[in-house]
Amino acid sequence: MKKIIVIIVAFVVVIGAVIGIGMTKKSANASRSVIKIGGVFDTSGDASAYGEAEQKGANFAVKRINAAGGIKVNGKTYTVEMINKDSKSDNTEAAAVTTRLINNDKVNAIVGPVTTAATQAAIPAATKGQTPMMSPTAGADSITVQKDGKVQPYVFRAQFKNSYLGTKMAQFADDQVKAKNVVIFQDNSSDYGTGITAAFKKAYKGHVVDTLSYQAGDKDFQAMLTKIKDQKFDAIVINGYYTEAGAILKQARDMGINVPVIGPDGLGDPKLAEIAGNQNTSNVYYAAHFSTQAPATDAATPFVTAYKKTYGEAPSQFTALAYDAVYMIKQAIEDEKSVDRAKITTGLAHIKNFDGVTGKMTMDAFHNPKKSIVMVGVTDGKDTTAMVVK
Numbered sequence: 001m002k003k004i005i006v007i008i009v010a011f012v013v014v015i016g017a018v019i020g021i022g023m024t025k026k027s028a029n030a031s032r033s034v035i036k037i038g039g040v041f042d043t044s045g046d047a048s049a050y051g052e053a054e055q056k057g058a059n060f061a062v063k064r065i066n067a068a069g070g071i072k073v074n075g076k077t078y079t080v081e082m083i084n085k086d087s088k089s090d091n092t093e094a095a096a097v098t099t100r101l102i103n104n105d106k107v108n109a110i111v112g113p114v115t116t117a118a119t120q121a122a123i124p125a126a127t128k129g130q131t132p133m134m135s136p137t138a139g140a141d142s143i144t145v146q147k148d149g150k151v152q153p154y155v156f157r158a159q160f161k162n163s164y165l166g167t168k169m170a171q172f173a174d175d176q177v178k179a180k181n182v183v184i185f186q187d188n189s190s191d192y193g194t195g196i197t198a199a200f201k202k203a204y205k206g207h208v209v210d211t212l213s214y215q216a217g218d219k220d221f222q223a224m225l226t227k228i229k230d231q232k233f234d235a236i237v238i239n240g241y242y243t244e245a246g247a248i249l250k251q252a253r254d255m256g257i258n259v260p261v262i263g264p265d266g267l268g269d270p271k272l273a274e275i276a277g278n279q280n281t282s283n284v285y286y287a288a289h290f291s292t293q294a295p296a297t298d299a300a301t302p303f304v305t306a307y308k309k310t311y312g313e314a315p316s317q318f319t320a321l322a323y324d325a326v327y328m329i330k331q332a333i334e335d336e337k338s339v340d341r342a343k344i345t346t347g348l349a350h351i352k353n354f355d356g357v358t359g360k361m362t363m364d365a366f367h368n369p370k371k372s373i374v375m376v377g378v379t380d381g382k383d384t385t386a387m388v389v390k
Helices: 002-030 048-067 091-103 116-128 162-175 191-203 222-228 242-254 271-276 300-311 317-336 341-349
Strands: 032-041 071-073 076-086 109-111 133-135 155-157 181-187 207-214 235-239 261-263 284-288 354-356 359-363 373-379 382-389
Touching (some): 032 048, 032 317, 048 076, 048 300, 048 317, 076 091, 076 317, 091 109, 091 116, 109 317, 116 133, 116 155, 116 191, 162 191, 162 235, 162 261, 162 284, 162 373, 162 382, 181 191, 191 207, 207 222, 235 242, 242 261, 242 271, 317 354
Parallel strands (some): 032 109, 109 133, 133 155, 181 207, 181 235, 235 261, 261 284
Antiparallel strands (some): 071 076, 354 359, 373 382
């Protein structure tokens, strides 16, 4: 009988211990919840070079946030989960995956989309779902402004807007390249190309000899280059993306046109040199948000060091912008002490003196960050110089 009682008591003790452990785990889990950030990135299609870089940057930010203990709000610790979707360089797909992230995955905020057109396509979904959406690289002035001139309440960007980009490129052409006459090539199929061109022309002090328009996907620029070859100009400005810019650069150099080439951030990808050839990719300058050669803030150097250690390569400007986008969402959550979508939206609108790796940022009334720009010089396909333009 005593033996039976002892066995029963031991069994009760074991069960009690198991229940206690279970309760402890449950209690720990209850105090540690998840913040979901949706990523809308073009990891396939024409814009995949940008999308892949941005997805890496967002994932790296989340990894570092979680490694540092997550995000603490009102005594509760949150782990951050990144849920990425491939928008396939397609505007319709960007809108669709944004909707799924909001309705199905119940994300607290979104990083992306990558391009202006994709972001514009996704705005209705973000607005309907009342979910803050931070694009790392959508540049058109219009994405944060409604047709009535009011701010888009749920749309933010980490990069500077196109009009600012075009203005600073003109300043660089005037003051550093000393170009009195330029020829402009513009991607006429996007607000990106035409918007930067308009701002450049407005700010440029010299003479625009000619403006030549092309469409995304064009490959043969011989006729355009032949037209301008014998004209007098000191530089070529290419307002578009690396795919067409690389072809223009190669064909221009092959024809003996060796003047400086100036472009926006769309030229800031190693694939520019892959298309043009390293031997043709010299005397090229592109506007950037970030350069490892010209750290904008104290946060930049530790970021570069940690990224190189993790991935064995230097981060691109697009990686850095997506990284900053995630950390601005973190800042908004901490400032508002809430993971609620509406509160995060408010927090993002009030970002002030944020020390990002791409610069110290303050959001203006139309959700555009105020910060400096870097002009990167390329020689033989490699970034060799960097100058901050304020």
